[in-house]
Amino acid sequence: MHPDPTVLSPSADWWRDAVFYQIYVRSFADGNGDGVGDLAGIRSRLGYLADLGVDALWITPFYPSPMADHGYDVADPRDVEPVFGDLAEFDALLAEAHALGIRVTIDLVPNHSSHHHEWFRAALVAGPGSPERARYLFRDGTGPDGAEPPNNWPSVFGGPAWTRVPDGQWYLHLFAPEQPDLDFTHPEVVADLEETMRFWLDRGVDGFRIDVAHGMAKPDGLPDMVPLENTGLLADHAPGDHRFDHDDVHLMHRRIRSVLDQYPGTMAVGEVWLADDDRLARYIRADELQMAFNFKLLTADWDADALRLAVEHSLATVEGTPAPACWVLSNHDRPRHVTRYGGGERGLRRARAAALLQLALPGAAYLYNGDELGMPDVDLPDEALQDPIWERSGHTERGRDACRIPVPWSGTEPSYGFSSRADTWLPMPEGWGDLTAEAQAADPTSIQWLYRSALALRRSADAFGGEKLEWLPAPDGCLAFRRPDGLVCLVNLSAAAVPLPEGRVLLASADVGDGHLPTDAAVWLTA
Structure with a gap:
């Protein structure tokens, strides 16, 4: 389909x-x-x-x-x-x-x-050195009796990136222990x-x-x-x-x-x-x-x-x-x-x-x-x-x-x-x-x-064409740029209103009826 x-x-x-x-x-x-x-x-x-x-x-x-x-x-x-x-x-x-x-x-x-994936369940049952474990990153530990993780990598979610299984090996999980990492060297x-x-x-x-x-x-x-x-x-x-x-x-x-x-x-x-x-x-x-x-x-x-x-x-x-x-x-x-x-x-x-x-x-x-x-x-x-x-x-x-x-x-x-x-x-x-x-x-x-x-303007207006932009001079605390086909965007991040540039207002995030763009506001214009 x-x-x-x-x-x-x-x-x-x-x-x-x-x-x-x-x-x-x-x-x-x-x-x-x-x-x-x-x-x-x-x-x-x-x-x-x-x-x-x-x-x-x-x-x-x-x-x-x-x-x-x-x-x-x-x-x-x-x-x-x-x-x-x-x-x-x-x-x-x-x-x-x-x-x-x-x-x-x-x-x-x-x-x-997931640790509930059929592959991982099979890996836990199969034991060290098995083909089932080769799809993941099982390793022996370090230190006395392999009781320390294979390396010092931390999990993104906190704690070590290794969890030990009952037979003594460890498996890598860069995220939660319930998310064992796969080995992409395995076909x-x-x-x-x-x-x-x-x-x-x-x-x-x-x-x-x-x-x-x-x-x-x-x-x-x-x-x-x-x-x-x-x-x-x-x-x-x-x-x-x-x-x-x-x-x-x-x-x-x-x-x-x-x-x-x-x-x-x-x-x-x-x-x-x-x-x-x-x-x-x-x-x-x-x-x-x-x-x-x-x-x-x-x-x-x-x-x-x-x-x-x-x-x-x-x-x-x-x-x-x-x-x-x-x-x-x-x-x-x-x-x-x-x-x-x-x-x-x-x-x-x-x-x-x-x-x-x-x-x-x-x-x-x-x-x-x-x-x-x-x-x-x-x-x-x-x-x-x-x-x-x-x-x-x-x-x-x-x-x-x-x-x-x-x-x-x-x-x-x-x-x-x-x-x-x-x-x-x-x-x-x-x-x-x-x-x-x-x-x-x-x-x-x-x-x-x-x-x-x-979104309607972005889809229908010709001014949005082109994949580049040109930065324009702008008051302090403001951003202004022009797209190749004519769209001008001005964003006012300063503490005071700024005058609108020349052009026809397509859309504004705040009221610009007095000819100024308020603070914390943006406007789209075209020639």
């Missing part, structure tokens, strides 16, 4: 300037009333997404999983977790999305499996990944987001790494951190690309946490990934210099590669930008401006579900926390649950139309009645209206 070319744009590189919408499955919409989002819930909201104006979806893992890391611990990569539905439900979702002109990309999680592991890709591509998916795309390859001998101050999920995995970005990972991305090339019009974007522009650029060479997330915009402070630097680095990364830039403001691993930018009315005002900045930049853009509603992070009570980081860190890091609260759809009380029940997998706060999609759809001043307007 491949995309119908009469419905979807036949362009083979549709993704170059697409707006993707990330759906965190558990938190988007609940179709069966158990308090957990699912595929039926996504199907029920496809009309909303089409009206919003997005080009494609990225759906986070919905595969069978014991949910130690909410789906990123995959027990079977070629089926659907019953909590989320079944393969027939996925096929219906895919067909209905395509009929609405929306492409569908899904998460691929190659670096590790069966590589073949299985390719089989998984073909399984979903044959069903008609339009591409993949590659989880931990800088993982998969480990240095021979698994030597100790240079001790780092920050070894967590969002660390800069620079040389010396042997867990990530080993040169051999590029062999795997060439294999991934060779499969995609057999399915014209499909693509992959990589999650690559690297600060170095040149090393990141290696992942988007002509025979590797079509795109890689550049997280500099997501990690930049609300400051004109910081944001300009983030844009410049992101554009420098793709310069000389076939890939477009790929812009992200929030995702399921980071505090939402409304909260990062100060929270409350100030955070929302800045988030509105940031939306116009992100969507004015050349390349592809990824929105996170709820961005278009201005959702903030939510402070949850300790007993509600579910992220493995909370337990692994000894309750010193609260983890990522605050940015994963279910999306509010309608009504004035939890669960705001997300589910038919009030209690949801993560609790929703009181007082979100004005935040719901339904309330904002009726309010022309809402951030949802701003997103709808911006």
Whole structure:
């Protein structure tokens, strides 16, 4: 069931300037009333997404999983977790999305499996030196009786990256112990990944987001790494951190690309946490990934210099590669930008401006579900926390649950139309009645209206063409640039209003009726 070319744009590189919408499955919409989002819930909201104006979806893992890391611990990569539905439900979702002109990309999680995967269960039974263990990274320990881990690598989620099994060997898990790392020097592991890709591509998916795309390859001998101050999920995995970005990972991305090339019009974007522009650029060479997330915009402070630097680095990364830039403001691993930018009315005002900045930049853009509603992070009570980081860190890091609260759809009380029940997998706060999609759809001043307007203009206006930008002179504390086909974007991060440049206003994040752009606001203009 491949995309119908009469419905979807036949362009083979549709993704170059697409707006993707990330759906965190558990938190988007609940179709069966158990308090957990699912595929039926996504199907029920496809009309909303089409009206919003997005080009494609990225759906986070919905595969069978014991949910130690909410789906990123995959027990079977070629089926659907019953909590989320079944393969027939996925096929219906895919067909209905395509009929609405929306492409569908899904998460691929190659670096590790679940400890419930049949391979890992077989490895535990088979014992040291067995062919079953060769698919993973089992090693003997060090020190007296092998009682110490094989090396000093830490887990991204806290604690050591090794767990000992009853027969005395240890296995590597860069994330939770329930997520054993696979050994990609083993031909069966590589073949299985390719089989998984073909399984979903044959069903008609339009591409993949590659989880931990800088993982998969480990240095021979698994030597100790240079001790780092920050070894967590969002660390800069620079040389010396042997867990990530080993040169051999590029062999795997060439294999991934060779499969995609057999399915014209499909693509992959990589999650690559690297600060170095040149090393990141290696992942988007002509025979590797079509795109890689550049997280500099997501990690930049609300400051004109910081944001300009983030844009410049992101554009420098793709310069000389076939890939477009790929812009992200929030995702399921980071505090939402409304909260990062100060929270409350100030955070929302800045988030509105940031939306116009992100969507004015050349390349592809990824929105996170709820961005278009201005959702903030939510402070949850300790007993509600579910992220493995909370337990692994000894309750010193609260983890990522605050940015994963279910999306509010309608009504004035939890669960705001997300589910038919009030209690949801993560609790929703009181007082979100004005935040719901339904309330904002009726309010022309809402951030949802701003997103709808911006996406419609981005799709229809000629001014957005070209993959470069030219910086323009701007008042202190402001950013201004022009796209080759005429769009001008001005963002005011200073403490005072600034005069609007000459031109016709296409869209503004705040009232510009007096000829000035207020503080913490952005405007699009054209000649």
